[in-house]
Amino acid sequence: MAVLNEEQTMLRDMAREWTRNESPVTAWRKVRDADTATGYDAGVYGEMAQMGWAGIVIPEAQGGSDFGWLSLGLVLEELGRTLTASPLSASAVAASAIVLGGSDAQKDKWLPPIANGELVATFALDEGPRHDPEAVKTSVAGGKLSGAKAFVAEGDSAGLFVVAATDGLYLVDGSQAGVSRARRHLTDFRSHADVAFDAVEAGKLANGGDKLLDQVLDRARVVASAEMLGMAQQAFETTLDYLKQRRQFDQVLSTFQALQHRMAGLFSDIELMRSAVEAGLAAIDAGGDTRQAALLAKTKANEVGHAMSREMIQLHGGIGMTDEYDAGFYLKRMRVLEAVWGNTAYLRDRFARLGGY
Amino acid sequence: MASAAELDRPAEALEKFRVEVRDWLAANFPASLKGKGNALASVEGPTRETPEMTAWREAMGEKGWGVPTWPREYGGGGLSRAEARVLADEMARADAWNPIGGMGVMMFGPTLLEYGNEAQKREHIPAIARGEVRWCQGYSEPNAGSDLANLQTFAEDKGDHYLVNGQKTWTSGGQWADKCFCLVRTDKSDKHKGISFLLMDMTAPGVEVKPIKMISGMSPFCETFFTDVKVPKENLVGEEGQGWTIGKRLLQHERTNLSGGGSRLQPSGPGLPDIAKKYVGADAEGRIADPDLRARIAKFEMDWRAFLLTAMRVQAESKAAGGVSEVSSILKTIGTKLGQERAELTIEIEGLKGLGWEGEGFTDAELHAVRAWLFGKATTIYGGSTEIQNNVIAKRILGMLDHQ
Numbered sequence: 144m145a146v147l148n149e150e151q152t153m154l155r156d157m158a159r160e161w162t163r164n165e166s167p168v169t170a171w172r173k174v175r176d177a178d179t180a181t182g183y184d185a186g187v188y189g190e191m192a193q194m195g196w197a198g199i200v201i202p203e204a205q206g207g208s209d210f211g212w213l214s215l216g217l218v219l220e221e222l223g224r225t226l227t228a229s230p231l232s233a234s235a236v237a238a239s240a241i242v243l244g245g246s247d248a249q250k251d252k253w254l255p256p257i258a259n260g261e262l263v264a265t266f267a268l269d270e271g272p273r274h275d276p277e278a279v280k281t282s283v284a285g286g287k288l289s290g291a292k293a294f295v296a297e298g299d300s301a302g303l304f305v306v307a308a309t310d311g312l313y314l315v316d317g318s319q320a321g322v323s324r325a326r327r328h329l330t331d332f333r334s335h336a337d338v339a340f341d342a343v344e345a346g347k348l349a350n351g352g353d354k355l356l357d358q359v360l361d362r363a364r365v366v367a368s369a370e371m372l373g374m375a376q377q378a379f380e381t382t383l384d385y386l387k388q389r390r391q392f393d394q395v396l397s398t399f400q401a402l403q404h405r406m407a408g409l410f411s412d413i414e415l416m417r418s419a420v421e422a423g424l425a426a427i428d429a430g431g432d433t434r435q436a437a438l439l440a441k442t443k444a445n446e447v448g449h450a451m452s453r454e455m456i457q458l459h460g461g462i463g464m465t466d467e468y469d470a471g472f473y474l475k476r477m478r479v480l481e482a483v484w485g486n487t488a489y490l491r492d493r494f495a496r497l498g499g500y
Numbered sequence: 501m502a503s504a505a506e507l508d509r510p511a512e513a514l515e516k517f518r519v520e521v522r523d524w525l526a527a528n529f530p531a532s533l534k535g536k537g538n539a540l541a542s543v544e545g546p547t548r549e550t551p552e553m554t555a556w557r558e559a560m561g562e563k564g565w566g567v568p569t570w571p572r573e574y575g576g577g578g579l580s581r582a583e584a585r586v587l588a589d590e591m592a593r594a595d596a597w598n599p600i601g602g603m604g605v606m607m608f609g610p611t612l613l614e615y616g617n618e619a620q621k622r623e624h625i626p627a628i629a630r631g632e633v634r635w636c637q638g639y640s641e642p643n644a645g646s647d648l649a650n651l652q653t654f655a656e657d658k659g660d661h662y663l664v665n666g667q668k669t670w671t672s673g674g675q676w677a678d679k680c681f682c683l684v685r686t687d688k689s690d691k692h693k694g695i696s697f698l699l700m701d702m703t704a705p706g707v708e709v710k711p712i713k714m715i716s717g718m719s720p721f722c723e724t725f726f727t728d729v730k731v732p733k734e735n736l737v738g739e740e741g742q743g744w745t746i747g748k749r750l751l752q753h754e755r756t757n758l759s760g761g762g763s764r765l766q767p768s769g770p771g772l773p774d775i776a777k778k779y780v781g782a783d784a785e786g787r788i789a790d791p792d793l794r795a796r797i798a799k800f801e802m803d804w805r806a807f808l809l810t811a812m813r814v815q816a817e818s819k820a821a822g823g824v825s826e827v828s829s830i831l832k833t834i835g836t837k838l839g840q841e842r843a844e845l846t847i848e849i850e851g852l853k854g855l856g857w858e859g860e861g862f863t864d865a866e867l868h869a870v871r872a873w874l875f876g877k878a879t880t881i882y883g884g885s886t887e888i889q890n891n892v893i894a895k896r897i898l899g900m901l902d903h904q
Contacts, residue, residue: 144817145813145816146816146817146820383898383900386900387899387900394903397900397901398900398901398902398903400891400894400902402900403890403891403894403895403898403900404887404890404891404894406894406898406900407889407890407891407893407894407898408890410830410893410897410898411830411833411834411893414810414827414830415803415806415807415810415834416806417813418806418809418810418813419805419806419809421813422809438802439802439805439806442802443802443806488795491795491798491799491802492794492795492798494798494801494802495773495787495788495794495795495797495798495801496787498773498798498801499773499786500773500776500777500786500787500788500794500797500798
């Protein structure tokens, strides 16, 4: 764990306590069983907003606390542990686009309702199943935006879209008639929607310059990584507890050296993941070119999240395969997070490109 | 709450010290010695001191600044941690290197300061502080590697002395050492409690040293044979049976001093991307021409960076907590694995030019890479093998105990 200041420690402890008491994995199971398109409990998001979480990366002038990205990451990690569903991540990323590229008027209009949890916002970039910023065809003509986005996170409930078009990022009010949404039911039972825009009003985020898209992508990547870190950490702890309880051949499974070494390996991997994710979050707080740091965070999150979720099932044996048990949830959500904003091959290639090779 | 004036006073004294150090370095460290330091020279390898180097070592020895925080009364610098940082800072600025090192500094000295009696400290610490004596470590034996406590070298109680018989192996720098700190058995009935910590003279009758030739062609380690070696009782450190405790404490010092900062972990020379472009070529966009190799290099570079971030995090956490972070256990395993991966990628990229043993047709860098690749195979074995590290992580950090 990074060395935290007092503020950050308090935030993390608050999130940890709330998650443990108010939102254990059973809460996620209830949401999953309800099988709604929005994929989260609106009352729960209201509670998060009351605790100030929706405003962590929003400036004080617009109702936020501006604690920064490492602070947000601490909260997301705790939520990730119990697979708590909410539009917190999506809204934070969308808000960041407005903070970085919006006019004062745009900031004053859109950031306060995001900060108080009334408005769910989301960043809509990809137009196909695999992440590819270069394949964007959505375009703006005469102030009207048209195009189709695929698998938009929280696309079913978002009131505001930050849309990537061929010439920049645009704000699109989701209540317009020209916005149509179609649920895409993925294994994680969270909201992902194909969203089509038919000549809708769009306000350009004109103040960010050419770097705006990359900056928003960096934030999207580290935010996904933070959730994955919490998931991997909890998957590890749950698995370790299981191995210490389960008896076969007259001994608990944790006494078998093969399993001891496997867990030691996963422990090391998760520590590497933690270093990369925390460094990615801290880099965004520090400013400058954050692209490689964000790529590294998401890559390690992908690699280790992938391995840990796979091992969680395997090390639990048969019960890991039952829906009654939680292991399947981690697997099914982790793979979605691995795919968004770049899978491992994409991220590595991008990292190499930025490194000049 | 201290007043501003009270807070300023230590800072003032430190600044005065900084100036003193800077002036002393200017007067005693000649520019001609810049870049001539070799961290390994005093660990393995014969003395190759020029008169200038000798003068520099003697000057540092006289100040005790080769071992800055050791007590002044035994020849150390007697500096506080803060002063030692100032010294290190100023030395870096002047491109000055520490001429005093080796196992005496890294592990034996700190251990003796904790467990030795007055006579032993007075006899050995000053010589270490002046870099005048070379120590080697007598721990491993042919039948006591990972299971070190299985050691059998026996020190028979002969009244006023011990008679030592046995064999040590992997003695680093044994062929150059003056003395050896040795784990010996004084009681055959108890595996751990029968071990004692004994100081031996490598030039004593009955001591024979044979360098071991490694697959890398080098001989940095030796076999050391003890045949009826007489060792005075005064050379016992601590109590009989306390050797395992003292021996383990010494290994902790070794670990602490080896872990250093991130800068020591950085390899020198061109990175893998540059090596790849040189041997494999670049495409029209200036990217490594082989996409599979490029992806594997990217993976390596990212893993390496995550490792460096972890090493830094461990340092920061240990500092904040005032103790060693448990995450430090993973550093050796990961660092050595990545080091080996880098070496393997390097020789793979270079094709058969990456497998030259010696002679015509190879550059120095190519030949050096081969030897480094070979010797690097030892890093996952020595100092606690990867397998042992995994045992430690599983048992001590994860609490996965063995079947009873």
